[in-house]
Amino acid sequence: xxxxxxxxxxxxxxxxxxxxxxxxxxxxxxxxxxxxxxxxxxxxxxxxxxxxxxxxxxxxxxxxxxxxxxxxxxxxxxxxxxxxxxxxxxxxxxxxxxxxxxxxxxxxxxxxxxxxxxxxxxxxxxxxxxxxxxx
Amino acid sequence: xxxxxxxxxxxxxxxxxxxxxxxxxxxxxxxxxxxxxxxxxxxxxxxxxxxxxxxxxxxxxxxxxxxxxxxxxxxxxxxxxxxxxxxxxxxxxxxxxxxxxxxxxxxxxxxxxxxxxxxxxxxxxxxxxxxxxxxxxxxxxxxxxxxxxxxxxxxxxxxxxxxxxxxxxxxxxxxxxxxxxxxxxxxxxxxxxxxxxxxxxxxx
Numbered sequence: 001x002x003x004x005x006x007x008x009x010x011x012x013x014x015x016x017x018x019x020x021x022x023x024x025x026x027x028x029x030x031x032x033x034x035x036x037x038x039x040x041x042x043x044x045x046x047x048x049x050x051x052x053x054x055x056x057x058x059x060x061x062x063x064x065x066x067x068x069x070x071x072x073x074x075x076x077x078x079x080x081x082x083x084x085x086x087x088x089x090x091x092x093x094x095x096x097x098x099x100x101x102x103x104x105x106x107x108x109x110x111x112x113x114x115x116x117x118x119x120x121x122x123x124x125x126x127x128x129x130x131x132x133x134x135x
Numbered sequence: 136x137x138x139x140x141x142x143x144x145x146x147x148x149x150x151x152x153x154x155x156x157x158x159x160x161x162x163x164x165x166x167x168x169x170x171x172x173x174x175x176x177x178x179x180x181x182x183x184x185x186x187x188x189x190x191x192x193x194x195x196x197x198x199x200x201x202x203x204x205x206x207x208x209x210x211x212x213x214x215x216x217x218x219x220x221x222x223x224x225x226x227x228x229x230x231x232x233x234x235x236x237x238x239x240x241x242x243x244x245x246x247x248x249x250x251x252x253x254x255x256x257x258x259x260x261x262x263x264x265x266x267x268x269x270x271x272x273x274x275x276x277x278x279x280x281x282x283x284x285x286x287x288x289x290x291x292x293x294x295x296x297x298x299x300x301x302x303x304x305x306x307x308x309x310x311x312x313x314x315x316x317x318x319x320x321x322x323x324x325x326x327x328x329x330x331x332x333x334x335x336x337x338x339x
Contacts, residue, residue, distance in 0.1 A: 115284045124189075126229075126230040128231075
């Protein structure tokens with residue numbers, strides 16, 4: 001009897017989750033607005049505020065560019081933030097801000113993220129981290 | 136979608152397992168490396184990991200399974216497997232400011248089929264199993280000295296994972312109690328080694 005109940009529960013769960021996986025997905029990016037920033041990057045401001053502004057869509061529609069009001073103060077290599085779908089599939093979406101010397105990467109889990117933690121690498125070596133929290 | 140269909144077939148087999156003999160309860164504990172329950176972001180995957188290049192998640196895996204056993208055919212016995220489990224794992228990297236760490240805990244269900252031969256080696260039952268896992272809930276946290284972000288995993292876990300193949304050696308220590316050693320081969324992580332215990336219960 002118990003095995004029947006288990007089996008029924010599993011089947012119901014499989015149906016429910018299969019339906020849920022057919023929902024469309026969206027690109028993930030930070031919400032525009034004012035953020036509280038903390039950084040431990042060398043020669044950078046450790047705490048303060050900055051703004052993320054939407055700048056432009058890429059021609060392919062896979063990426064979006066955002067402008068940071070004063071991101072370089074906190075250790076970002078530039079004031080341009082590239083966000084969106086990096087590969088064709090739904091997998092591996094991320095946000096980066098990069099130049100030749102330092103690359104900062106963040107994992108965005110939500111479609112409109114209000115917080116994020118950037119890991120900034122110089123080559124293969126993790127150099128510092130930057131945390132954003134929307135105000 | 137193929138994985139969904141395979142999962143349905145497994146579930147249908149379980150529902151129609153009206154030929155059950157005597158069932159068993161099994162508890163297993165193991166070490167997990169890599170990403171045994173991938174989500175659709177693949178942030179923890181060895182292949183796609185850009186936050187922790189060259190590193191993979193490492194943690195523990197505990198599960199409880201209900202084995203619906205079929206009538207033995209000669210020296211062969213078989214069982215449908217229904218399981219519920221939990222994985223906790225993390226990966227970290229140090230830098231001059233401290234430690235950047237990604238922690239993940241995931242609850243999953245699994246279903247599969249097991250076949251064993253009871254007389255290849257005296258006192259030891261050797262078998263193989265094909266099992267499919269599916270994450271149902273979880274939480275992932277990324278933290279560093281300057282702050283942290285956290286996400287409740289839900290819909291991104293719903294894609295059924297590819298089935299994994301496992302080998303199991305069972306040693307009966309008492310008439311109804313046996314201990315198991317298992318090795319499992321996941322698609323997105325290294326082989327997992329497990330130990331466990333199985334207790335035969337009457338057909339419910």
